[in-house]
Amino acid sequence: MKNESNMQVTFSKRRANLFKKASELCTLCGAEIAIVVFSQGKANKVYSFGHPLVELLVDTFLGRDLPPPNDDDRHNNLIRAHRNTGQRGFNKEVMDMQESREGESTREIPT
Amino acid sequence: MKNESNMQVTFSKRRANLFKKASELCTLCGAEIAIVVFSQGKANKVYSFGHPLVELLVDTFLGRDLPPPNDDDRHNNLIRAHRNTGQRGFNKEVMDMQESREGESTREIPT
DNA sequence: ACACCTATTGTTAGGAT
DNA sequence: AATCCTAACAATAGGTG
Secondary structure: OHHHHHHHHHHHHHHHHEEEEHHHHHHHHHHEEEEEEOOOOOEEEEEEEOOOOOHHHHHHOOOOOOOOOOOOHHHHHHOOOOOOOOHOOHHHOOOOOOOOOOEEEEEEEEE | OOOHHHHHHHHHHHHHHHHHHHHHHHHHHOOEEEEEEEEEOOOEEEEEEEOOOOHHHHHHHHOOOOOOOOOOHHHHHHHHHHHHHOOHHEEEEEEEEOOOOOOEEEEEEEE
């Protein structure tokens, strides 16, 4: 790969395709998938894909014993995540790479 | 797609390719990626890919303020995740779809 | 379930606009 | 940075052992 800006293009293209593949896997096989991508370097950004929400899936993943609805710790993680999202809402860009399907979301969050 | 077992094959193939694509994106662009996949239905399983560890990335994602080393909440999440992994270690299959690279891991965890 | 095969379809890097 | 183009390459479903 030639230079820095070519790599940025490659990163975007491949990230989009990764999310597309994930989306296909969800639709085709009824899977639930969460993806978090941190880009490298100065332009450090966070991108995510979730079907359904990333927070719900990673929360279940971290506390792998099946999730009780009123667990304080896990609940607070969700709350905090949503609070932070709200705080930085003006920085948030919704990617909307395709017509976004039911219960599926892609995001881009500058750090 | 014809039947149930053909879909299982498709699911495995596509999941492997999704993880491969993620791995390429990490190597090529220096990105950090975490993926969590829940399969559907009776044979409900959890698969994950992380470069580096899934736990570190999703933890940073959930508490997006940069992670202080001694934050109790986040630390406990990691500990608990690792404890659970240990508890169910006899059930754990390391996928090892390719020669596993430095700081990268794929897992399959029955639920 | 797993490995190999193959025709079709999809992805990719790079160039052009 | 975004969109279109395209030759080279890779993924896919379905088939067979």
